[in-house]
Amino acid sequence: MLKSTPLTTPLGIVLFGHGSRDPLWHLPMQAVAQRIRARDSSVLVQCAYLELTQPDLAEATRSLVAAGAQRITVVPVFLGLGKHAREDLPALVSALRLEYPGLAFTLQCAVGEDPRMIDQLAHIALS
Amino acid sequence: MLKSTPLTTPLGIVLFGHGSRDPLWHLPMQAVAQRIRARDSSVLVQCAYLELTQPDLAEATRSLVAAGAQRITVVPVFLGLGKHAREDLPALVSALRLEYPGLAFTLQCAVGEDPRMIDQLAHIALS
Numbered sequence: 193m194l195k196s197t198p199l200t201t202p203l204g205i206v207l208f209g210h211g212s213r214d215p216l217w218h219l220p221m222q223a224v225a226q227r228i229r230a231r232d233s234s235v236l237v238q239c240a241y242l243e244l245t246q247p248d249l250a251e252a253t254r255s256l257v258a259a260g261a262q263r264i265t266v267v268p269v270f271l272g273l274g275k276h277a278r279e280d281l282p283a284l285v286s287a288l289r290l291e292y293p294g295l296a297f298t299l300q301c302a303v304g305e306d307p308r309m310i311d312q313l314a315h316i317a318l319s
Numbered sequence: 320m321l322k323s324t325p326l327t328t329p330l331g332i333v334l335f336g337h338g339s340r341d342p343l344w345h346l347p348m349q350a351v352a353q354r355i356r357a358r359d360s361s362v363l364v365q366c367a368y369l370e371l372t373q374p375d376l377a378e379a380t381r382s383l384v385a386a387g388a389q390r391i392t393v394v395p396v397f398l399g400l401g402k403h404a405r406e407d408l409p410a411l412v413s414a415l416r417l418e419y420p421g422l423a424f425t426l427q428c429a430v431g432e433d434p435r436m437i438d439q440l441a442h443i444a445l446s
Contacts, residue, residue: 205444209399217399220431220440227441235445267444271398271430272336272344303398303443304347312439313347314354316430317332317394318362 204236204261206252208281209269211241218245221269236261242276249284253292263296264288271304331363331388333379335408336396338368345372348396363388369403376411380419390423391415398431 205228209221218239225237236259240252247255253264266285270277285299303309332355336348345366352364363386367379374382376393383391393412397404412426430436 207440207444212399212401214399214401216405217401219400220398220429220437223437224440224444227437228444231441232445265444267440269398269440271347271396272339272341273346274339274341274344278343300443302347303440306443308439308443310347310350310354312435313334313351313394313396313430314358316427316433316435317334317351317355317392318359 201262202234202236202260204238204253204256204259204264206249206256206264206266207237207239207269208249208266209239209241210276211243211245213244224269242280249281250288250291253288253295257292257295261295263298265298265300267300268302270302271309273302273304277302277304328389329361329363329387331365331380331383331386331391333376333383333391333393334364334366334396335376335393336366336368337403338370338372340371351396369407376408377415377418380415380422384419384422388422390425392425392427394427395429397429398436400429400431404429404431 207221207225221239225239228235228237236256238252238256240247240249256264268277268281285297289297334348334351348366352366355362355364363383365379365383367374367376395404395408412424416424
């Protein structure tokens with residue numbers, strides 16, 4: 193499906209994190225969403241959460257589709273590669289692929305798996 | 320205390336995360352520790368955890384001091400700024416400052432607060 197969806201179609205990004213009852217917990221993810229919008233104003237961005245916080249992934253997807261997104265990239269904002277990133281999130285994305293057959297979903301690897309993130313964390317620790 | 324401790328004295332870095340029963344959860348933090356050692360072999364590095372995983376911060380500190388560290392930088396590996404990063408960890412570091420009056424502790428801000436991390440996450444999401 194991805195191959196048939198041109199990269200020029202409107203992109204929605206979901207930053208997907210665990211969620212927390214603590215409002216301050218959310219600030220970094222909200223800051224990342226703002227930074228993405230500042231870097232590329234054509235990209236639609238939503239934060240979404242596994243639990244304890246709204247919206248969930250389905251609600252964020254609905255919102256992005258309503259805003260015009262024709263492809264969705266889901267970014268797992270997890271540093272640790274636990275069950276949430278390895279099992280729960282892929283299952284949620286699989287369900288959405290069935291629900292939206294015309295929408296191209298890309299599920300990125302968890303940010304903690306990305307070599308650029310490992311490098312950045314090492315750089316920060318040494319600074 | 321920090322001002323009286325020359326920056327040439329042996330440095331120990333503690334990467335401090337939440338902890339998990341899941342062994343795979345730990346891989347990114349261990350990868351960061353390896354990357355730090357690769358970038359500067361003079362730096363002593365330990366991972367430590369708030370719960371569910373050993374060692375805790377006190378044990379990691381003991382180990383670094385036994386290995387020769389005279390100053391310790393604690394890096395809170397939390398993307399969300401919840402109670403763990405804002406309250407639990409500073410309390411643990413305060414206790415260690417009392418226990419090791421000759422040791423200079425630096426508690427970095429949580430990695431999720433660092434603008435370089437926000438930039439990196441935005442970059443990864445857009446890539």
